Amino acid sequence: MSRSAHPAGPRHADVLPEGHYTAPPADLNELEPRVWPQTTARAATGAVSVGGIDVRELAEEFGTPVYVLDEADFRARCRAWRDAFGPGADVFYAGKAFLSRAVVRWLNEEGLNLDVCSGGELATALAGGMPAERIALHGNNKSSAEIRQAIQVGVGRIVLDSFQEIVRVAHIADQLGKRQPVQIRITVGVEAHTHEFIATAHEDQKFGLSLSDGHAAEAVRRVLKLDSLELIGIHSHIGSQIFDTSGFEVAAHRVVGLLADVRDEHGVELPEIDLGGGLGIAYTPEDDPREPHQIATSLAEIVSRECRGAGLSVPRLSVEPGRAVVGPSAFTLYEVGTVKELPGLRTYVSVDGGMSDNIRTALYDAEYSVSLVSRASEARPMLSRVVGKHCESGDIVVRDSFLPADVAPGDLLAVPATGAYCRSMASNYNHVPRPPVVAVRDGEARVIVRRETEEDLLRLDVG
Structure with missing residues (x-):
């Protein structure tokens, strides 16, 4: 999409106004190598794996959102x-x-x-x-x-x-x-x-x-x-x-x-x-x-x-x-919570994180890509805005991107290239605990920065 504008536009790729957006990928199930960890990221079995581990396994073991570092x-x-x-x-x-x-x-x-x-x-x-x-x-x-x-x-x-x-x-x-x-x-x-x-x-x-x-x-x-x-x-x-x-x-x-x-x-x-x-x-x-x-x-x-x-x-x-x-070596894994279509505009896909784990979109108007990573889909591309769970209209993770039109609650989305300045600038806005960082290598995963808990937040509140 253009770096200079994010206009409202129709939902389907074949009727987008010329010049406002780049065309959707030819295959929404393919990973763009430049934005993913080039060493081990794969999308050959319907779901993405990195470091030899299926992202669905990572979500099940460590929860979402989670920063995954290769x-x-x-x-x-x-x-x-x-x-x-x-x-x-x-x-x-x-x-x-x-x-x-x-x-x-x-x-x-x-x-x-x-x-x-x-x-x-x-x-x-x-x-x-x-x-x-x-x-x-x-x-x-x-x-x-x-x-x-x-x-x-x-x-x-x-x-x-x-x-x-x-x-x-x-x-x-x-x-x-x-x-x-x-x-x-x-x-x-x-x-x-x-x-x-x-x-x-x-x-x-x-x-x-x-x-x-x-x-x-x-x-x-x-x-x-x-x-x-x-x-x-x-x-x-x-x-x-x-x-x-x-x-x-x-x-x-x-x-x-x-x-x-x-x-x-x-x-x-x-x-x-x-x-x-x-x-x-x-x-x-x-x-x-x-x-x-x-x-x-x-x-x-x-x-x-x-x-x-x-x-x-x-x-x-x-x-x-x-x-x-570190930027390209990590991605953030989210779970979809709600999908809200605005006819003639776009579809809002809400995930279980947001500006507390990635402030860069709100702070710098940064652009990211996003992929459905828990399954393959043959659905048509859908113009989407991936947003977070925070009580803030500026809580945008990916401003405009194409996702399969059948994306649904429970699906896993991944935003690549989040290794730099996302965890280090993370906050507890809305008292949301910060996600963990999980390192993957050769089929093994381990927590290197643990997930915060509500107990952690209350421990600092001594009043």
Whole structure:
């Protein structure tokens, strides 16, 4: 369907207004490989299986809604990013996308580093066994407690985001008798082609120190004067859900320009640059993301070319994929509760989750696909809106998609590509407990984050 409009339209595919929607799939029983876990997702027997397990079995054992995470697919994507950039670069998984102790173990075993942006994420990283020297602490307003904990355990880098934070980190490091490696996050004035709330390198936003107004250069001066801080590089992040590297080219040019200014003013060549993450994934069949090896080749060429032009040695490159690793590795499994046809418009299909387990549709107008996964159907395609159970008209899971016209209560629907930012942004709206995360691999399933219960909610209510 068009990304620019979601107009009302007739129910059947053969009379949809031209240009408003893409045609329905030729076979509603087929899985679009780009949006499903590519390693193990299958739809050969009428019902979908992943990790060798039928989704009907998963629903029966673990209930719905449930996030299903394909461990083999997750690990394969970790290796793809690691191998694409090679030993001369660092790949930091962005823990904010989704983090658990099991995920930390997988990251460690597959050779990825980890970027965290809160004390809770740091605690999870350490509990999962990630070596502290392979952890980066991020964030625009780190508390003194978070900074102290990070320095005490020996995190490999802290990314500084303000003048106040330079003083705070230096003071705590001095108190602890440590020399803390740091990077400075700068804003380079590149606005990624993405939603306003996830574009992070234009000037009018909360992250980083501006390159254009001289604050970034001043931050370098201040850090280099402090004995308790070791400046190892510059950090830049231009946004999220990005499908090409043109924005990175402009960002790299400006970052390298700052590195050249640092050399000229201070006689120091900083050894690292971090270009952040934000590479996009396929949420719908229309999305066409680039592969890790294509991204790695492009970024390496951009940085090398810019450094040659500035007469600099090529610094060690870091990137921070999060969504691009975990996003396609998971899907959310729901059960249909009600089906409500609005003649001449569409059919509303209500499921047993909603905006409490996936806020992205409401928050970012994000688009997803959806499939009937508990059985095959030969019914005609029906224009559907998949909605949740919450008392909110904006509680939409998938705004417009085609489902078989015989979809009925009790059917299982799956929304793929929900591994990133769904569980990590989940809420208890309407006092609905958050779903579990179930990892599947080689015919076995296990809970890695358990389902919340009403008892969990009441345990926090001490009034």
